[in-house]
Each structure stands twice: as C-alpha cells, then as structure tokens.
Amino acid sequence: MEARRLCWFVAAVTAMTLELVRSTGPLMDSVYSSSGMEPAILVAVATYAGPGVVVAGIALAHRVLPQHDGTVVLVAPAALLVALRLAAQAAPPGAKVGIAMAAIAVSLAALVLAVAALASCAGGQRDAAAALSSGLAFSVLTQVLLGTWDAFWRSSFPGWTVSGLMSLAVIGTAVAAARRERDVAALHPRRVWALGPFLALATLITANPAFVASQADVTLFVAGGVAALGLLLAAAVGARAADRPALPLTVVTAAVLVVVVTGLLQVPRAGGAPAGLVLAGVVMVQVTCALSMRGALQPRQDEDAVVSEPVIGGRTVVAATVAGLSAIVPMMLYQIEYRAPLGFPNYLSLTAAALLLGAAGVRGHPALGRSSSRRTQRLLVVGLSATVAALAVVAGRPWTTPDRLLDPSRPADTASVRIMSWNVHYAVGGSGIADLEAVAGAVERHDPDVLVLNEVSRGWLIGGGADDAAWLAQRLGGHWTFAPSADRQFGSLILSRWPLADVRRVELPQGTGTQARSMVAATVTSQLGDLTVVAVHLEDGAGRAAVRLQQLAVLLPEFDAMDAAPLVFAGDLNAAPSDEEIATITRAGFVSAIDDAGDPGALTQPSDAPHRRIDWVFGRGVRFQDADVLYDEQASDHLPVLTTLVP
Incomplete structure (x- = not known):
C-alpha cells in the first residue's frame, strides 16, 4: 500500500463516513419516536461500538489471507461500505435504520484501518492529518452544493449522482492504494482512537456549514466557503508545520482547541457575536484539530525503528471501538439535553471531546524530522480547485433574501x-x-x-x-x-x-x-x-x-x-x-x-x-x-x- 494513494483513500472514506454519521440523528429520532429514549441510546451505542467487531473480523481474515494484504485491509471493507451505503439510501423507511447502522460501523472501521496504515508509513502521521482534513473539506463542498441536505436522504437524480461519485471515489482509491506495498511498514501509530472526538467535532462544528452560518449569522455561501478553505488550510498546516520543541506546542494547541470550541458553543442566542470573530474561531478549531490529530498519530519509535506487530492487532481493535464510542457519546449527550436535561450545560460534552482530542495530541518528546509533503500536494490542489468550482456553482443561488415571490403566477392584487x-x-x-x-x-x-x-x-x-x-x-x-x-x-x-x-x-x-x-x-x-x-x-x-x-x-x-x-x-x-x-x-x-x-x-x-x-x-x-x-x-x-x- 503506497502512502500517497492511501491519502486519497483516507480522504474519500472520511467524506463518506461524515455523511453517514450525520444520518445518525434522524435515524435515532425514529427509534426514539417508536420505542423511546433507552432503545435509541442502546442502538446508537451498539452501532458505534461495532467498528471494533468489524476490525476484529478483518484482522482474522488478514491472518488467513496475509498474501492479500491490500485486498483484505482496504478493498474488501471499501466494497462492503459502498454496498451498504447505497443499500441504505435505496431502502424503505422500515429497513433504513438497520442497514445505515451497519454502514456506519463499517465506515468507521475502514477509516480506522486506513488511517492506521497511512500513519504507519514514514512521516505518515502528517499525511493522515492532512488527508482527514481534506476529506472533511470535500464533505463540506458536497453539503454546499446540495444546500446541506445530504444525498443519503434523496431519491432524486442529483442525490444518486452524488452518491455514485462518492462510491466510485471510495472504491477507486481503495483499489489504487492496495496495488503498492507500504513505503515503510516499520512504525505503529499511537492513538488512532482520537479519530472519535475528531469526528464528533467535525460533525457538529468544523465540517458543519449550517453551524457556521447560524453561529456567525452569515449566508450559507460564506459559511461553506470559509469552512472548506479553513479545512484545506488545516490540511496544509498539518502536513507542513515546522518542527519545534514538541511539548509546549502541543499543550498550547490543546488549550486553544478546548477554549475556542467552548466559546463557539456559547454564542448568545440574542444578538449573537461578531461574524469575523466566529469565523476566525472556526478556522482556529479546524487547524488545532488537525495538529492534535497529527500529534496523536505520532509513532512511539524513531523513523528507523522496527516493530513486529502488524497494523491490525489487538490495539487496533480496541482503538476502533474507542473511536466509535468517543464519536457518538459527546454528540448524543449534546442532543439528549433537549429531551432529558443532564444536569450540566450540554456544550461541556463537546468541550470534553475537544479536551480528549487535544490531550491525545500532546507528546512529551521532540517531534520527528520533517518529511516531504509531496504526498498530499495533489490532494490539496484538487481540494482547492474543487472549492473554487463549488463556490462558483452556488454563487448565484439566493442563500439569503431573494426578492421574488413564492409563486409568481399568483395574482399580486389578491385582497387577502x-x-x-x-x-x-x-x-x-x-x-x-x-x-x-x-x-x-x-x-x-x-x-x-x-x-x-x-x-x-x-x-x-x-x-x-x-x-x-x-x-x-x-x-x-x-x-x-x-x-x-x-x-x-x-x-x-x-x-x-x-x-x-x-x-x-x-x-x-x-x-x-x-x-x-x-x-x-x-x-x-x-x-x-x-x-x-x-x-x-x-x-x-x-x-x-x-x-x-x-x-x-x-x-x-x-x-x-x-x-x-x-x-x-x-x-x-x-x-x-x-x-x-x-x-x-x-x-x-x-x-x-x-x-x-x-x-x-x-x-x-x-x-x-x-x-x-x-x-x-x-x-x-x-x-x-x-x-x-x-x-x-x-x-x-x-x-x-x-x-x-x-x-
């Protein structure tokens, strides 16, 4: 598996995973409406603990078929993910919950394995952080083009077109990444479980253009543009940031992440806050999330060290389980507060996610030598080009207050x-x-x-x-x-x-x-x-x-x-x-x-x-x-x- 191609696969799976995570809310609401709060919570927890079970199954298949490393670790999960994702979109309401929940578990498992494989390459933690942020940027662009109403819920031609393109991206990048041997299979990433809080913050804040539009009181066009460009900036920073004494930098990064996340969630309902301040805060969270993720994935060994444990080991199974649970629990607590008060401000659940991610990125030893950023250059160029193209497409849409009638055919002089x-x-x-x-x-x-x-x-x-x-x-x-x-x-x-x-x-x-x-x-x-x-x-x-x-x-x-x-x-x-x-x-x-x-x-x-x-x-x-x-x-x-x- 080649690191450069793995970057593309991580980005593609990140975009699909984020869409599936967003589907959790309406699906769990249907379970809540039909069965109550406790069954809805149990279904959500079981779903997000599922990535560990999926990874364990893939690990077993990998031991049986070690000669087909790329196929077992990348292509098979990608194919299963795409099949479930498309089936969930096509399924009738009664079957949609079960299929979608399975797709969520597989997508998180595939993402954990892809990030672990990429971060196991020399300098791969930088590439993984950049690829994750780029994948979030692609997700934002898709939302902007669709007006934030995901393709997952649509039975129309545009909905299926977007779903088909996403599926082709996941399968194509998986096959491409599986064709080559990994650059250096001698490192093991530390804290892949940090993907959980990273995705929680992405779903509700950093890759959520509707959140940005509402908090900053700006149009969706502006919110989507800032969110996408901010994520690409975060990807570039994650891949290129200069090395320096690691502990002070990572501690400051964690502190900024926690403080700014808390501040963004407390914008007053009445009056709001200055738009520029909110937009700057969103970009700061995007960059600090990327830096914290980069630190979390930093290998324990020097770059020339060798470890015998394969990428899919017991730690990866545990990491996948923890990643899933640490993604859903903060989001679930944040939402449950409005149904059943928790006894504490619900924004603290996302503050805790920020603290968890920031702490995962703190490292107490000097950073490793700076590696080439060529692996992600094309990814960033494509991301920037896609952002410009997407914003050009939606620039003429009346995302704010268009001066036109709801129905121009209705007589304007009707006395009612x-x-x-x-x-x-x-x-x-x-x-x-x-x-x-x-x-x-x-x-x-x-x-x-x-x-x-x-x-x-x-x-x-x-x-x-x-x-x-x-x-x-x-x-x-x-x-x-x-x-x-x-x-x-x-x-x-x-x-x-x-x-x-x-x-x-x-x-x-x-x-x-x-x-x-x-x-x-x-x-x-x-x-x-x-x-x-x-x-x-x-x-x-x-x-x-x-x-x-x-x-x-x-x-x-x-x-x-x-x-x-x-x-x-x-x-x-x-x-x-x-x-x-x-x-x-x-x-x-x-x-x-x-x-x-x-x-x-x-x-x-x-x-x-x-x-x-x-x-x-x-x-x-x-x-x-x-x-x-x-x-x-x-x-x-x-x-x-x-x-x-x-x-």
Whole structure:
C-alpha cells in the first residue's frame, strides 16, 4: 500500500463516513419516536461500538489471507461500505435504520484501518492529518452544493449522482492504494482512537456549514466557503508545520482547541457575536484539530525503528471501538439535553471531546524530522480547485433574501393574506427520513404569503446536519428571519413573500423547561397594509403549564408594546383548547383562527393519528376568512394550519 494513494483513500472514506454519521440523528429520532429514549441510546451505542467487531473480523481474515494484504485491509471493507451505503439510501423507511447502522460501523472501521496504515508509513502521521482534513473539506463542498441536505436522504437524480461519485471515489482509491506495498511498514501509530472526538467535532462544528452560518449569522455561501478553505488550510498546516520543541506546542494547541470550541458553543442566542470573530474561531478549531490529530498519530519509535506487530492487532481493535464510542457519546449527550436535561450545560460534552482530542495530541518528546509533503500536494490542489468550482456553482443561488415571490403566477392584487403555521420537526417525519423537499412541496401546494415554522434545524445532528432555514428559503424564495430557541442551531422561522421590517427577537423564560425558547416578530407590508407576524414555540410537556404561563407573561406585554394594530402570532404552543394558557391568550383580546373561522374540533398532533390540538394561529385587529388543518400533509409529526386574512 503506497502512502500517497492511501491519502486519497483516507480522504474519500472520511467524506463518506461524515455523511453517514450525520444520518445518525434522524435515524435515532425514529427509534426514539417508536420505542423511546433507552432503545435509541442502546442502538446508537451498539452501532458505534461495532467498528471494533468489524476490525476484529478483518484482522482474522488478514491472518488467513496475509498474501492479500491490500485486498483484505482496504478493498474488501471499501466494497462492503459502498454496498451498504447505497443499500441504505435505496431502502424503505422500515429497513433504513438497520442497514445505515451497519454502514456506519463499517465506515468507521475502514477509516480506522486506513488511517492506521497511512500513519504507519514514514512521516505518515502528517499525511493522515492532512488527508482527514481534506476529506472533511470535500464533505463540506458536497453539503454546499446540495444546500446541506445530504444525498443519503434523496431519491432524486442529483442525490444518486452524488452518491455514485462518492462510491466510485471510495472504491477507486481503495483499489489504487492496495496495488503498492507500504513505503515503510516499520512504525505503529499511537492513538488512532482520537479519530472519535475528531469526528464528533467535525460533525457538529468544523465540517458543519449550517453551524457556521447560524453561529456567525452569515449566508450559507460564506459559511461553506470559509469552512472548506479553513479545512484545506488545516490540511496544509498539518502536513507542513515546522518542527519545534514538541511539548509546549502541543499543550498550547490543546488549550486553544478546548477554549475556542467552548466559546463557539456559547454564542448568545440574542444578538449573537461578531461574524469575523466566529469565523476566525472556526478556522482556529479546524487547524488545532488537525495538529492534535497529527500529534496523536505520532509513532512511539524513531523513523528507523522496527516493530513486529502488524497494523491490525489487538490495539487496533480496541482503538476502533474507542473511536466509535468517543464519536457518538459527546454528540448524543449534546442532543439528549433537549429531551432529558443532564444536569450540566450540554456544550461541556463537546468541550470534553475537544479536551480528549487535544490531550491525545500532546507528546512529551521532540517531534520527528520533517518529511516531504509531496504526498498530499495533489490532494490539496484538487481540494482547492474543487472549492473554487463549488463556490462558483452556488454563487448565484439566493442563500439569503431573494426578492421574488413564492409563486409568481399568483395574482399580486389578491385582497387577502394567507398564513401557514407548521411545526416541521426538523423536516424529519415519523419514518425517520429527513425530507426537506416534502416540506417545500407542502408549502408550494398551499401557496401561503407568510410561512411560520417551528423546530427548524440549522446543523443539528438530529436534523441530519441540514440548514433547514437556508434550504427552504432558497427552494421557495422569499424573505426570512430566524430566532434561535434551544441554541443557535434550532428555532423558529418566518418566511414571507414580502420584505421583512422591524424584526424583533425576544428570549422567553426557561424555568423548569427542557430548553430555552424565544419568539421572533417581523412586519410585512401586505395587500391589507402593514401586518406584524410573530412566530412562537412554547415549552412542551404535560406537566409544564406553569412554564408556558411564565412565557406568556413575557410575550403578551411584548405584543402590547408593538406599534402595530393588526398582529398575528402562530406556532406550536403545546397547549390544548381547554388549557389555562389558551384562556390567558383569549383574555388578552386574541382570537383563534380555527375557533373563529374553522372547525373547533380540529386536531393537529401527532400527524398520523391526531388526538390533540396544540398548533395555533391567533390574531388581534384582523379578520379570518377561513382556517384549516391540512390533514394530508404528513412530512412532520405535526399537521400544518392554514388561514386566510381578509379586510
């Protein structure tokens, strides 16, 4: 196995692995919805412990067929990975979870083996760090081209085209790398398990353009460009950084990694932080991750030392198991906090991942001599060229606020305003499929003038890493604003046919609730004149009425203070018609659209068999002509509500 060709294989497998890791969120959400929290956790843990089992099987095959080293270690896992990955995309919802979980285990095992093989070459730890960061850059570029909605979830021609190209890259690079003998099979990397926290940080931060866009409050085009270029810079630094006394450098690298990761995760929901500071922080984390990974893979021996242990040994089996578990546990804890509070800030789980990766990269002996960087030169050149090409392709896309109608064919002088309110459940339906096109299709069928959405994901693992807000705005057109709720990757969205003015965001008291909540308000100039529209999502849980009442105690005075007589507020209030929360709203002078102009017996959740109404549209100073619950729209676990305002 030749090191230069192994670099390409590591990059290709990294890109596919990251896509599969992102699929974990929606798939586990489907298990959670059908079976509960504990089974979902057990499935996730079993899946991410699986790489050790896969590596053990490959080690056994390697002992039986030692003469076919490259085929057993690289080509066979690559072929199995591609077969499972394509099968998972084609599988019906009921079978997708099992196939995808197997694909995740195989992909992590293949990545561990490829990185171990590459790092076992002379100077290979540098090449491995560069190849990993390059693979992350290719993943970012794929997301940017697809608007962050992964090919894994798509049955369309573009989805299968991207999947086919990724598969060809994995198989082709595996075959190419297996044709040659390894440069120097005399070293053994130290801490391959560091791939776990490295991938956790990549999934949620360093290779997550939706995270970057949301945290920095920039367009997806800018976020994707910065993320991709930053990763290529990290790859170059990992391959070329000058040698110096190792211990001080690696300790500083670890400290910077931990501090900046913690800071990026604490950007305030209200007001945010300077975009330049956030973007610089992301690049710093990318570079320090590459340097820490390089240090973690540093062999114990000098470059002329010889070890008898093969690359696939007991330590590699353990490393694969630890890598898988140290990838999923931080991400799982970060997400679980919003379902079942952990008792500590959830960002500390990713801080711990950063600390683990940084500590793995600390070494207490001088760095080895600097090796040639020619192995990764072509990889970096291709990465840079691909970045320029991808950004050129998406440069004309309206990732921000395009001035065009949702449906130009609709008469502009219609004397009404149609408002749709929908909790879209991060575009993940009950079957566990992340399907943004289904959400967009439902909106197009009913052609609202103003769209109010709750549970909009912007890079959350549970939403498959997609930027729902940017994707829907680009797909539907219109003007949009977003208000973070739980964190800056989750919240409520207003998308309007008309420009938005006087945008206002207010944080609501959390009390004993599971997550912070907020509201966003904006004024549109419609055919009926100026209208203030507010998106609201109150605390959930049958036993948390007191929290919702606290949130209403903040909201209602805010509504009174708004300098606009006609006002509509909509969203998932997690309160039924007979609850005190609804009585409090009506006493404040608001009228329910469904009760005033629709069917008071209508139900909105769950979508497949609704038994309660918790999704609302209220108005003050407006007149509702009609209000309907759209029972045919099943893209979420909630049903949308559509209402028409008239003079």
